[in-house]
Amino acid sequence: MPGSPYEFTAGNTADAPRSDLPALLSTLAADLRGLDYTLDGVARLLGPAASAALNRDQIIPAVLAVEHAVRADNGTAPLAAVVRLWLLAEPQEKETLDAALPGTGADGLLELGLVQPVPGSGLLTAKADLRPYGWDKNEDGSGGAELWVASDLAAHQQAGMLRHDHVLGIGQASTTLVQTTIRRHTGRALDLGTGCGIQAFHLLHHCQHVTATDISERALAYARFNILLNAEALSVDPDHLEDRVSLRLGSLLEPVAGEEFGLVVSNPPFVITPRSPGEDAADQFTYRDGGLPGDGIVASLVAALPGVLEPGGWAQMLGNWEVAAGSSWEERPKSWVRQGTDAWFIQREEVSPEQYAETWLRDASESRDRQHYREAYAQYLADFGSRDVAGIGFGMVWLRRPADGRAAAISRFEEITYPIEQPIGPHLGAAVERADWLAAHDLAATHLLVAGDVTEERHQRPGAEHPGVILLRQGAGLRRTTLMSTELAGFVSACDGDLTAGQIAGALEALLGGGEGFDAGTFQGALLADVANLVRDGFLVPAGNPALE
Template sequence: MPKSPYEFTAGNTPDAPRSDLPGLLAALAADLRRIDYTLDGVARLLGPTASAALNRDQVIPAMLATAQAVQRTAAAAPLAAVVRLWLLAEPQERETLDAALPGIGVEGLLELGLVQPVPGTPRITAKADLRPYGWDANPDGSGGAELWVASDLAAHQQAGVLRHDHVLGIGQASTTLVQTTVRQHTERALDLGTGCGIQAFHLLHHCQHVTATDISERALAYARFNILLNAEALSVDPDRLEDRVSLRLGSLLEPVAGEEFSLVVSNPPFVITPRSAGEDAAGQFTYRDGGLPGDEIVASLVADLPGVLAPGGVAQLLGNWEVPAGASWDERPRSWVRAGTDAWFIQREQVSPEQYAETWLQDASESRDRAHYRDAYAAYLADFGSRNVAGIGFGMVWLRRPAAAGQETISRFEEITYPIEQPIGPHLGAAVERSDWLAAHDLAGTHLLVADDVTEERHQRPGAEHPGVILLRQGAGLRRTNLMSTELAGFVSACDGDLAAGQIAAALEALLGGEAGSFQRSLLADVANLVRDGFLIPAAFPAEQ
């Protein structure tokens, strides 16, 4: 494949870890592995309460836990020192780090750009965050990984407002997209707005080649460092990185114009930010702010992503959208989807303009300067007010380019704000497969079964002959609840695989005296919805993995 003019190959970017020193990267990985600097190793060192506090960005319990661990056994000292250095951003003595990481030593860490001296002292402090990351193996033992991820120090690890070209680490949005993505083997995948590379790590486990783009040179430098630090776990040959990964520097879809991918994932800079006259990119937080007014960054991606999808290709992303006063939440997102595109939006949360402003001002530590906080907060409210915005939605977006022109498209817009099973990706994939199955098969001739996780709930007034409310509930996946009519409840109770759906519908029509023809059509339409949502499963349909 010819090299793109957007190709990013720099291994020595200012203010980012160096990835052009393979010997030091290998030594660092060996040292971290030796002291068990892993998710499980750190959890054992800290204990459950300090680990939970650290997940809330509270470092004091972890400081106490590391001190207690070293008092109990000197063998805990190397791991405790590394945890304090990178997770707690607590300066360490040079000799302590040399003893903890003898293969690379402090001099090697300095050369990589991961640490820096504390002026006037013999101590060393973190210049970047470096933490364990990974995921469990599949039931067959395949697919698991233990990695390390470098990023800029977070707000709780440093003083002042974050730098505007801040490279975000492992956050809630990135893990949400990881859990949402439907994992299938593909030849070519695109990670649009890769940041420090979280999505690319997962894609490399089930995709032959990954193109990762970002508008930030520092972000791509971090992603390159992380991929090469974890080369063995990601099945990447450090000497032939381009065989599996292409890093591209550029905005949105510019670096991949004219190319097609079977899978695109994106955690884009979707945060809605007030625009001001004369601003430039240097004044924007590039990890979250796409530089466009309102929700235009997400709108443009929803409209344009199908253009880089191969036939049958899928794009999954996260996003915010504005909800104007008096409008339904899905009014704007519906308008973004181009004709001939499959689309499924799930709104997971909706907040007020005030809540939104507070969240993102706190995110970048902008609340530390009272005058700046007041002015920035007012700017958010004025910006939303100028467009009559009453709420801001957050959710998951699934898009697909149909495999053939003219196919009937999927169009689903729903709000699910309660807790759902994680990872949800396998269940979303199975739901799409069921929709495709329904489009290709005659439901009336299908034998159906009740899914294993489904239960029925009946409510009735004391002394009543019949229940007033019948609910069908899912225990897995999206955990939906369906309000049932008497005839639909009767249909579900007969779904043991013996009779075809049309036979059950005909029997209920005769039993309940429904209008000939229309009764069955209406009932089977409701049954199709139960199949689409996974309450009922065709007897020959493959189970979710």
């Protein structure tokens, strides 16, 4: 929407890297590529153990690995200097950076706002974090990317608490949303609460145009810097950024009011934070705190997001929700969903108020001041206690506006806390397709097959004639396990594509019809309802339809 009052175009925001120097950004990208400052290049320099430790924000193994590489004098000194500067936050000599990044040089880094002088030392230190990021190519060789992401220095790279307008880098929540998102081509996509731009990077690979919003001007400045630094890899023309990207400054859905999108993704500031009388935005950590009491930020988005979706469009987000004492976790999320909206919530974790407080106080390094930590911890517990909160859930949310003329077909609220396959997005997409298929087809007339990743497991006591427990297990996707009755197990064993589901159910009815307690009037209907659940969850798939697997 050209000319929007929310449009963000500034390239020289205070305390954020400059994005108004496209030629210098192009030179920096070439320097970084020439150094092999990539995920694989850094991994080779550090080795597996130090790389894994660095991913946990533990830098000492990486410090030792870099020292060893430099002593070995194996030509890695330039890469080591850049790793030390940005990943380990170790000041470097100007001459060292000039040699490592010959096109950009130390002066170029200073001009871009990526480094700053260390007073009285002649050294330069990182002013921002800049690290490699990317993803592998698809099996057909398409879709891979090698990028770099700038963000504020993390807690392990600096002293003291984080600034309240801290711009988060590549965090666990952002990668979780990346892995969860169902990828499909769409004309217009929305990244709500873009931060430094991670979700927008991925959207640009399968969407024609991306609108990225944030309430933080610094976050948008970082996102703009990152998009232009990676312009070539993201197929963005720096001179015509608006052709593919629109950056909007504003709260929640205000910057896109009246617009519709085929896909919306959001890693919103969902952290539940105690509210204080008289507080303002400067008192809040904007990257995680939406400013509303309790889980209000997630509740408001679940209710409002369908309003910016085009018919058939969907939204995916992460969120926290409060679980009141004596209630089930899904009670509150169910109340947020707008009537007529497809919805799928998967709770991945539930923690106590104490665990929640500890996690988020540690996240912002608020535990470094003992008195502040004690007071803040008490505020969390008092806040949760005021609403009788016994637990806080975290999970994934999928919402869809049904296509014109179609009723909502999906309403699922489930808890899956065990490890699942990643990325899970393709499997969630296939599950949605299966639900839509079930709503549109006659299951009884369908030929079914057992999915390729499914195995059967039987348990029986020694000497027993028949198994007491029969389980189906998935080896991929959500890796579900389901308990089966004897008749359902018999049905699945016959799913080789030769007979229709109705024919198999009829044969089982004839076989079991004389059994004790058998109800001929309800047998087939109940059995096919159970079969529909197996199709919905991917244990069984329609023959000849690989898109549903």
